[in-house]
Amino acid sequence: MDAATRSRIETRMQWVEDEMEAVLASRPADAVLYSMQRYHLGWLSDAFEPLPVELARRYGGKKLRGVLCLLACEAAGGDPAAAVPAAAAVEFIHNFSLIHDDIEDEDPERRHRPTVWRLWGVPQAVNAGSNMQVLVNEAALRLSDRGVSDDRALSVIARLTRAMLAMTEGQALDLGWQDRWDLSVEHYLGMAAGKTAALTEAAAWCGAAVATADATALDHFARFGQAFGLAFQARDDYLGIWGRSEQTGKPVGADIQHGKRSLPIVHALEKSARQGQEPSRLPALRACLETRDVEGVLAALEEAGSRPFVEQIVARYTAEALSHLDALADHRAPDTGRSDLRAIAAYALGREE
Amino acid sequence: MDAATRSRIETRMQWVEDEMEAVLASRPADAVLYSMQRYHLGWLSDAFEPLPVELARRYGGKKLRGVLCLLACEAAGGDPAAAVPAAAAVEFIHNFSLIHDDIEDEDPERRHRPTVWRLWGVPQAVNAGSNMQVLVNEAALRLSDRGVSDDRALSVIARLTRAMLAMTEGQALDLGWQDRWDLSVEHYLGMAAGKTAALTEAAAWCGAAVATADATALDHFARFGQAFGLAFQARDDYLGIWGRSEQTGKPVGADIQHGKRSLPIVHALEKSARQGQEPSRLPALRACLETRDVEGVLAALEEAGSRPFVEQIVARYTAEALSHLDALADHRAPDTGRSDLRAIAAYALGREE
Numbered sequence: 001m002d003a004a005t006r007s008r009i010e011t012r013m014q015w016v017e018d019e020m021e022a023v024l025a026s027r028p029a030d031a032v033l034y035s036m037q038r039y040h041l042g043w044l045s046d047a048f049e050p051l052p053v054e055l056a057r058r059y060g061g062k063k064l065r066g067v068l069c070l071l072a073c074e075a076a077g078g079d080p081a082a083a084v085p086a087a088a089a090v091e092f093i094h095n096f097s098l099i100h101d102d103i104e105d106e107d108p109e110r111r112h113r114p115t116v117w118r119l120w121g122v123p124q125a126v127n128a129g130s131n132m133q134v135l136v137n138e139a140a141l142r143l144s145d146r147g148v149s150d151d152r153a154l155s156v157i158a159r160l161t162r163a164m165l166a167m168t169e170g171q172a173l174d175l176g177w178q179d180r181w182d183l184s185v186e187h188y189l190g191m192a193a194g195k196t197a198a199l200t201e202a203a204a205w206c207g208a209a210v211a212t213a214d215a216t217a218l219d220h221f222a223r224f225g226q227a228f229g230l231a232f233q234a235r236d237d238y239l240g241i242w243g244r245s246e247q248t249g250k251p252v253g254a255d256i257q258h259g260k261r262s263l264p265i266v267h268a269l270e271k272s273a274r275q276g277q278e279p280s281r282l283p284a285l286r287a288c289l290e291t292r293d294v295e296g297v298l299a300a301l302e303e304a305g306s307r308p309f310v311e312q313i314v315a316r317y318t319a320e321a322l323s324h325l326d327a328l329a330d331h332r333a334p335d336t337g338r339s340d341l342r343a344i345a346a347y348a349l350g351r352e353e
Numbered sequence: 354m355d356a357a358t359r360s361r362i363e364t365r366m367q368w369v370e371d372e373m374e375a376v377l378a379s380r381p382a383d384a385v386l387y388s389m390q391r392y393h394l395g396w397l398s399d400a401f402e403p404l405p406v407e408l409a410r411r412y413g414g415k416k417l418r419g420v421l422c423l424l425a426c427e428a429a430g431g432d433p434a435a436a437v438p439a440a441a442a443v444e445f446i447h448n449f450s451l452i453h454d455d456i457e458d459e460d461p462e463r464r465h466r467p468t469v470w471r472l473w474g475v476p477q478a479v480n481a482g483s484n485m486q487v488l489v490n491e492a493a494l495r496l497s498d499r500g501v502s503d504d505r506a507l508s509v510i511a512r513l514t515r516a517m518l519a520m521t522e523g524q525a526l527d528l529g530w531q532d533r534w535d536l537s538v539e540h541y542l543g544m545a546a547g548k549t550a551a552l553t554e555a556a557a558w559c560g561a562a563v564a565t566a567d568a569t570a571l572d573h574f575a576r577f578g579q580a581f582g583l584a585f586q587a588r589d590d591y592l593g594i595w596g597r598s599e600q601t602g603k604p605v606g607a608d609i610q611h612g613k614r615s616l617p618i619v620h621a622l623e624k625s626a627r628q629g630q631e632p633s634r635l636p637a638l639r640a641c642l643e644t645r646d647v648e649g650v651l652a653a654l655e656e657a658g659s660r661p662f663v664e665q666i667v668a669r670y671t672a673e674a675l676s677h678l679d680a681l682a683d684h685r686a687p688d689t690g691r692s693d694l695r696a697i698a699a700y701a702l703g704r705e706e
Contacts, residue, residue, distance in 0.1 A: 027518065033525040100483055104476035123457035123528050126479055130453055131521035133486055137514040141507070150503035154494070157510065161490040165380065168484035172386040175476050 005343045008336075009067060012080065012087075016066035019088035023139050036128045040099055040116050059111050064348055065199060066091040068228075069207035071344065072221050075328065075337030078211020085142035086156050086206040092136045093160065093199055097167055099129035104175060105258060136160060148210055156206045163202035170194025177261040181269060181286055188266040189230065196236075197229025204228075217331040224324035224341070231317035231349050237262035238310045241301070253294040263313065265289070265297070268304040318349050358696045361689075362420055365433065369419035372441035376492050389481045393452055393469050412464050417701055418552060419444040421581075422560035424697065425574050428681065428690030431564020438495035439509050439559040445489045446513065446552055450520055452482035457528060458611060489513060501563055509559045516555035523547025530614040534622060534639055541619040542583065549589075550582025557581075570684040577677035577694070584670035584702050590615035591663045594654070606647040616666065618642070618650075621657040671702050 001009075020041070024034050038044040042060025045051055051059065066087035073083035101107070102115040103125050109115060117125035140160060143153040173191045177183060204225030208218055240255035241264050255262050261269075272282040281300070288296030301307060322345065325338050354362075373394070377387055391397040395413025398404055404412065419440035426436035454460070455468040456478050462468060470478035493513060496506040526544045530536060557578030561571055593608035594617050608615050614622075625635040634653070641649030654660060675698065678691050 028522065031522055031525065032529065033522060096483075100479050104479055122475065124525065126453050126457055126482075127521055127524050127528065129479075130449075130483065130486060131518065131525070133483060134514055134517040134521060137490065137510060138518065141511050141514065144507070150507055154497070154503055154506060157490060158494050161487055161494065164487040165484065165491065168480055168487060169381065169384055169386060171480050172384065172477065172484070175480065176385065 001343050001347055005340055008340060009071075009344060012067045012070045013063045015070065015080070015084050016063045016087045016091055017060075019084045019139065019142075020091060023088060023092075023135055023142070026138075033124075033128055033131055036116055036120055036124065037095075037132055039119070040095060040128075042111070046114070046119055059113055061111065063087075063091055064344070065094050065203045067344060068200060068225065068341070069203040071337055071341045072204040072207030072225075073211050073337075075325075075334065075341055076208035076211035076214075076217060076221065077332065077334060077337075078208075080207075082143075082146045082148055083207045083210040085139050085146060085148075086160075086210060087203070088142075089136045089139040089156075089160055090199065090203045090206065092132055092139055093164060093167070093202075096129045096132035096136070097171070099125060099132065101171065103129070104171070133164075136164070143210070152209060152213075156209060159202050159206055159209070163198040166194035166198035167196075170196075170198070174261070178259045180261065181282070182273070183261055183266045184270045185263070185267055188261070188263055192230055192233045192263075193226070196233040197226045200229035200232065201225035214331060217328060220324040220327050220331070224321050227317045227321035227324065228345055228348075231314050231321060234263050234310055234313045234317065235349055237264060238307075238314065241298070242307065253298075256289070256294050256297050257292050259289065259292070264301050264306040264310050267306045267309050268301050271304045271306075272300075314349065318345070321345055354696050354700055358693055361693060362424075362697060365420045365423045366416045368423065368433070368437050369416045369440045369444055370413075372437045372492065372495075373444055376441060376445075376488055376495070379491075386477075386481055386484055389469055389473055389477065390448075390485055392472070393481075394448060395464070399467070399472055412466055414464065416440075416444055417697070418447050418556045420697060421553060421578065421694070422556040424690055424694045425557040425560030425578075426564050426690075428678075428687065428694055429561035429564035429567075429570060429574065430685065430687060430690075431561075433560075435496075435499045435501055436560045436563040438492050438499060438501075439513075439563060440556070441495075442489045442492040442509075442513055443552065443556045443559065445485055445492055446517060446520070446555075449482045449485035449489070450524070452478060452485065454524065456482070457524070486517075489517070496563070505562060505566075509562060512555050512559055512562070516551040519547035519551035520549075523549070523551070527614070531612045533614065534635070535626070536614055536619045537623045538616070538620055541614070541616055545583055545586045545616075546579070549586040550579045553582035553585065554578035567684060570681060573677040573680050573684070577674050580670045580674035580677065581698055581701075584667050584674060587616050587663055587666045587670065588702055590617060591660075591667065594651070595660065606651075609642070609647050609650050610645050612642065612645070617654050617659040617663050620659045620662050621654050624657045624659075625653075667702065671698070674698055 024037065027034055035044060035048045039046060039048065042056045043051060069087040069090050070080040070083055073080045098110065099116050102110055103117045103122055107115055108118050116128060137157070140153070140157050143156060144150065170191050174195060201222050202225070205218060205222040208221040212218065237255070240260070240262055241253070268285060272280065272285050285300045288300060322342060325342055328338060377390065380387055388397060388401045392399060392401065395409045396404060422440040422443050423433040423436055426433045451463065452469050455463055456470045456475055460468055461471050469481060490510070493506070493510050496509060497503065523544050527548060554575050558571060558575040561574040565571065590608070593613070593615055594606070621638055625633065625638050638653045641653060675695060678695055681691060
């Protein structure tokens with residue numbers, strides 16, 4: 001990523017963060033609830049003291065989905081300032097679901113820090129996540145203050161709502177899969193379409209919808225976001241098994257330890273079950289998964305060719321995402337917006353530092 | 354309550370339930386997530402089989418807040434059919450917060466049945482509650498299908514959003530109070546205004562707002578809903594200590610066992626702390642509360658006069674609620690709507706069967 005692109009993206013990251021802070025600042029200042037949220041967002045320490053900017057960036061994440069939303073608005077010919085409330089809403093969705101997912105998966109750490117439930121207990125964490133889910137609406141309702149018409153604001157809220165439905169439906173599937181052995185890559189892609197890609201799809205669609213009502217263009221933005229989300233999740237699953245700990249913020253083999261049905265595992269399960277050769281490899285893989293035998297699972301994944309398979313899935317959806325950006329060239333989309341989207345997609349999927 | 358009033362209220366209860374079912378029916382039919390929600394709503398058994406209507410009514414609650422919303426619409430001169438999506442949204446708010454509250458309070462039973470988290474675990478229950486919170490938007494967005502204008506639909510969503518913020522802020526306070534000894538009735542009323550009264554306020558306001566834009570009338574509806582909610586919560590706290598188990602659906606003394614800072618307890622704490630006489634009664638009360646000594650706490654409440662105090666609070670807010678209905682007589686409000694609101698308020702506050 002060149003310096004000018006990086007600088008544009010960082011400015012937009014800051015706009016998203018400023019809008020989130022403005023939404024939080026409108027709530028009672030003495031409520032501990034919002035201090036917990038600011039901790040989760042990387043702005044405060046666990047003693048509720050401000051963190052230096054570099055640490056805040058490290059702990060708070062890169063606001064990838066919010067930035068996608070702003071860049072989509074620009075690529076659709078709009079002023080990104082108008083889309084800032086939608087971008088903040090998208091980030092509140094992402095973050096409330098992280099607070100809840102950490103409870104549901106019993107994850108003790110996120111981005112190298114203790115999770116909200118570990119510090120303040122499950123009851124406060126459930127409630128803090130639910131409150132942040134309300135902030136999604138609170139942020140989106142600010143679109144009117146930016147000159148967005150009522151019917152467009154409603155359609156943004158409807159799209160965000162649809163994304164949250166898909167995410168919680170995907171999460172319910174994922175939670176129910178931890179003792180399932182009969183899963184296929186097709187099952188996985190359906191689940192990931194809800195759990196992850198629905199939000200990146202909504203982010204791109206909502207940003208663009210603030211700028212344009214062109215249905216074909218909006219469809220390309222949505223499909224870009226969807227394919228990007230699937231590539232992103234497949235890449236995340238890849239890193240969850242083969243990534244270095246410093247890169248992922250999780251211990252090596254964490255996904256195997258947790259019994260997660262991530263893409264590599266599902267691929268190996270499907271392949272073992274389908275081999276039809278004697279002796280079947282499924283019982284051996286199942287035994288390794290059940291005993292959380294990380295080395296054994298890694299060997300089985302190697303045997304099944306799951307690593308190149310996942311790389312291929314990442315490449316396929318990345319190409320699909322970029323093809324929708326190319327298609328937008330016919331829709332009077334400004335080149336800077338599109339090339340920034342392309343840059344951030346490459347960045348996120350390659351996980352460059 | 355006379356037979357004609359009862360029949361009108363039951364019809365409206367059914368409308369609310371039908372709309373909630375229509376919202377759920379728009380989601381994937383095979384998702385276990387929605388079966389759990391239908392169990393919670395009293396429509397299905399824990400094996401996901403339909404329940405007979407009488408049991409469904411018993412387990413599903415009376416849709417009090419949704420009915421309030423429809424009656425407020427009628428009392429403001431509107432067609433209640435237009436307010437049905439808002440009423441369903443209000444009930445989804447109430448019910449998602451029950452699913453989450455049961456997790457947060459570790460309550461094993463609700464309405465004489467095991468709670469969602471007890472049957473399907475905390476992870477699925479957190480996610481099911483969060484999904485139902487999304488259904489709030491999904492329901493409210495259907496206002497457009499009933500001919501409600503975009504700007505009015507947005508103001509209903511904004512009011513529901515404000516109520517959910519107040520509820521989760523109130524719940525965060527309540528959760529933080531279980532080891533506090535320095536609470537006053539004023540603290541309590543602030544918490545209850547958020548945790549309970551914000552939703553009854555929003556229910557009445559939203560119903561009326563579908564029918565009228567008259568700011569004075571809307572203000573009376575909101576203040577009716579607020580005072581009603583405070584009376585209702587005080588009455589609920591009364592029953593949580595002195596109510597019969599069949600009436601409340603909870604074991605006798607459950608609130609004392611849970612260390613809840615309910616109104617009677619907070620009153621006795623404040624009074625014991627303020628007595629200024631030697632020896633202070635606070636240490637004795639505190640010891641009983643800490644050891645969950647139900648008999649000891651009951652004696653201390655008797656001593657402090659907490660029972661008549663709570664009855665007085667219920668009476669005061671009931672009178673305040675009714676005064677706002679009286680004030681609406683000047684606003685061309687139809688008499689049937691207002692008298693039905695009066696009837697249901699008396700019913701809910703007296704808990705007649």
